[in-house]
Amino acid sequence: MEAAAGGLCGSGPPLLLSEGEQQCYSELFARCAGASGGGPGPGPPEAARAAPGATTAAAGPVADLFRASQLPAETLHQITELCGAKRVGYFGLTQFYVALKLIAAAQSGLPVRIESIKCELPLPRFMMSKTDAEIRFGNTAELHGTKVQIPYLITEKNTFKRIDDEDKQETQSPSMSPLASPPSSPPHYQRVPLSHGYSKLRSSTEQMHSAPYEARQPLVPPEGPSSGGPGAKPPRHQASLIRSFSVERELQDNSTSYPDEPWRITEEQREYYVNQFRSLQPDPSSFISGSVAKNFFTKSKLSIPELSYIWELSDADCDGALTLPEFCAAFHLIVARKNGYPLPEGLPPTLQPEYLQAAFPKPKWECALFDSYSESVPANQQPRDLNRMEKLSIKDMADFPVPTQDVTGDDKQALKSATDEALPKDMSEDSATPKDSNSLKARPRSRSYSSTSIEEAMKRGEDPPTPPPRPQKTHSRASSLDLNKVFQPSVPASKSGLLPPPPALPPRPCPSQSEQASEAEVHPQLNRAPSQAAESSPTKKEIAYSQPPSKPIRRKFRPENQATENQEPSTIVSGPAPVATVKTHPAVQKQSSKQKKAIQTAIRKNKEANAVLARLNSELQQQLKEVHQERIALENQLEQLRPVTVL
């Protein structure tokens, strides 16, 4: 078979291809020829042999392929000449095969001569560009290497440029170990497999690749095991693999728009980071405080200035806490740094929080708490026009009378995300996404109903609050909780306490009707008060709700309360307010015990913090004294040395 292929074209020397090479080359040829319409596609070698003149590989893909072999341009020219393509003017089957052989020879270090192709050569190695599916033909040594690099190379769809840093990557797995228990294992391997399949055919490294190959199977329509691979099967197999490659390529299209590959987070990495986040902070939509993050990242054994710089890069809103995207970015930077990448000057676009949310919508939410609340909301809903939404939300933020200048940027994020929902009235997908919690669905729907500016203002006032169901310590919280309970039954299957606004609104089919509007006003106002109060807790950076001391919350609540009253155009507030308080009494007692415990834990933690700070203080005082003495000594010296001047 092989000899026949070589001997077909009388012009070239007889080519001796091994079985594996045969498969490789014909697949490559098919790929290149596919671009020139009318190519045989993954036609079996027999067909190609039958009509040598008709099947030519288009120059474009061929040139790309040759460039992907990473040989110098000179060598490639030589190869092109030698293989006869220049002579005949096109890349026929034979020319192509000869060229591939020569490439393999060149890569193995042999001189580019016709004689070299007579030797037994490994497969040529190509680092494909994005335009082709990623194929890495490698010899066994390389495959061994790549297997070790699992944490990074697992989904190679994104490692186009990373391949350039192959050496660095090989050190990745050992250095990853202190930080990570890599989700290793061949079954995760999904991309290198084309070569695995072929190497299986080559029968040299069967065991190692059988596992990845099996993993590959689900992606590939079952073509039967690759063992043996008689003539008809491999081409079909090639076809299916090519198909699946292109499918995967398309899937990744929206994420391959950035050139900075080392800074892209793959799925595997993303999952790992999310798990780590969860271990530090069970609520994926909340944030990790600075001290917790510091302890965690210090374990990576990077130097403090570097960690400090990484934090600076990743904490985009400078609030001293890391949300999930920020955490992933920081983690990724740390991992990259540990593997030898220099830290970038600025946060790469693929690590920006907005990008991370859009690109990787989180699969599941553990608690419905912040579902409708945090910036995870846009991620939950399909990756949509986040930019547009954010711009709109920024505009909207100006309308907010509610103080958004709290030190914690979480407030802003909450408001932003909340207003995101207020704005996209035309985003019909809001209500369509099944993943959203009911509150999410309800709120956007309600937005779409509103047409009067008053109601819009009111709803905007509702938006920021999205309170968590945590028991609050202040009186305001008590009232809020009860109202939550009041409205909760009307909202099915929602655990969060922040649903008050949506249930109130559906009864209004047409917002222009004033009676109904006023009725609706009452509810949102009621809800606004509690929800804002509840929101004050998420504005705290602390993870545990028990942490924030009660005073700041009260302080925050009052201005918000005043703000809400300012907001309201009508005087209905006073009416519902007493009603609300009456209802709250029963709920208060239930919450008081919880609150007590919360307060006690908070007290304990504060005491510990105090102790630490006191110690720090005493140390600093000592330092201070020493430095003061030094200063006095220096000043004396100066006095002696300087001439007297009038200052």
Place this chain on the structure above:
Amino acid sequence: MNYPLYIRSVPTENELKFHYMVHTSLDVVDEKISAMGKALVDQRELYLGLLYPTEDYKVYGYVTNSKVKFVMVVDSSNTALRDNEIRSMFRKLHNSYTDVMCNPFYNPGDRIQSRAFDGMVTSMMIQVC
């Protein structure tokens, strides 16, 4: 008590002279703070204004609520600089300083090595000179 967290001068010759001027002006700052009296701490303005003029330079001061002092020495020939510009510069400094503080890896009292802070200061100084 009064060790520098961050010093920068543009251009860089005569740097030591500027260091010295800043150091001596700290006394003036302390004087101004204490002059307000403890009862007025909350009402005290953060911006202290012109601390004292020499024939060549003007020195402006600003102090944060945590007693971190910012001192700015400006060439007297730079008459284009108005008071509100100085105020805005101090405000920017204060905001950047807050951002630096938010970094958990920053220990208060360390020298400030934040690149963002550096960048902000450089851009500000280039703007003025």
